[in-house]
Amino acid sequence: MKDKRFSTYPISAEIKRALTSLQYINPTAIQQKVIPLVIRNENQDYVVQSQTGSGKTAAYGIPLCDKIDWDENKVHSLILTPTRELAVQVKEDLTAIGRFKRLQVKEIFGKQSFEKQKWSLKQKTHVVVGTPGRILDHLQKGTLDVSKLQYLVIDEADELFNRGFLDQLEGIIQFLPETRTNLLFSATFPDALQQLIERALSEPHFLVNEEKEVTPAIHHAVVESTKPMDILIRHVLSAERPDHALIFCETQRDVDQLYRTLHTSIPALAKLHGGMRQEKRLQAMSQFKAGSCRYLISTNLSARGIDVHGLDLVIHASFPQTVEDYIHRTGRTGRNGAIGKSILLMKPVEKEARLLLEEELGFSFVEQVKPIVSVEQQLSFYQEKKNVHVSTNKKRIDEGITKLYLNGGKQKKIRPGDIVGTITSIPNVDANDIGVISVEQTASFVDILNNKGTYVLEHLRTATVKGKKLKVHRAKKE
Known part of the structure; x- marks a missing residue:
């Protein structure tokens, strides 16, 4: 299928209506590859390598939502994610896509009441999205009925593997019907994932993009300086004047420390990492998406699942450890054809690491003159941005x-x-x-x-x- 508009795809009127409400008009490259194949081939497994921000959630979400029969009360699709934040995002996306079919999508992860989840799963449930640990708990206790399951989606498989979820994934698979379709998505594709593919999938077809593909709609810049990081970030925000900015740190401690030095002078700033209480994590993510929080400081992993319409700036406050980390970070911006910017803040001693990163990425960063912005200009900018709100896909479909x-x-x-x-x-x-x-x-x-x-x-x-x-x-x- 070579059509490049969702309106020409053989999907239901309800799904097309939702996509129109979401302003999804033209499918992304990976959606053009995946959606027709999943719609057409009922029993074919696929391994899809697709970068963060390429539209992979909709790539599997659209055909799955289209295939679901509302009258069926038992779970049709199970989607596994490495983090709670990503589970929340996937649930929101599929709920929006399936809105006019009245599909029931449930999010299931740890540190929530097991009894409430148990009760919720007794109700009509079409799709379950969750993290492996809590999903396996429900399967072992018989509170998640997968007897009619038709699709298993393993999202961000590289991170599931990196976080040691392989044993839990294999445990989950033992409970699933043998006659099911498996879809595995991963932004990066290390050799170690082959074990998971051999155990979970049956003669899969591979749809693989370039291993180190970076979205062309992102402008990649670098600022080299010996100034303290908090001062640099204030200057960058004031000079770039973004509506939204995502600031990456390597560790939870780095996030906490940077937040302490910035939050009193920058309004609408929040932080996000795995050491925070779950309600605080979900609150920070929700506020960032809604626009009441303009800037978010986060670790690499916690930021997965953040999909903010119009996120125009990513700042690297710590040097990415791998090229994959850089791709995942920058993939938060420049989504679906929008223009974004990534600024790497580095110290002079990190020049060699920068050269290695550029070599692996296949391009050089643009040297950005260190921004010098007065305190008055900074205060003016923060006050100006204090009450700005941005539109989101969810707002559009909720109209x-x-x-x-x-x-x-x-x-x-x-x-x-x-x-x-x-x-x-x-x-x-x-x-x-x-x-x-x-x-x-x-x-x-x-x-x-x-x-x-x-x-x-x-x-x-x-x-x-x-x-x-x-x-x-x-x-x-x-």
């Missing part, structure tokens, strides 16, 4: 959608069908105006589409669901 809360759930014997029946009895409202429905123990939530939220809300306030009068209002934003 026209209203989530409603009903104070009745399973304890009142409410089922999704009861809610659908009540809503479709409202004049000029049909099933096409109803999105995802979630029935919990004491409450229910339903997405109303097509800008009919206010209209449906007013009618539900005087209607009954399964003969019960329920309180109804707009759900609080997550």
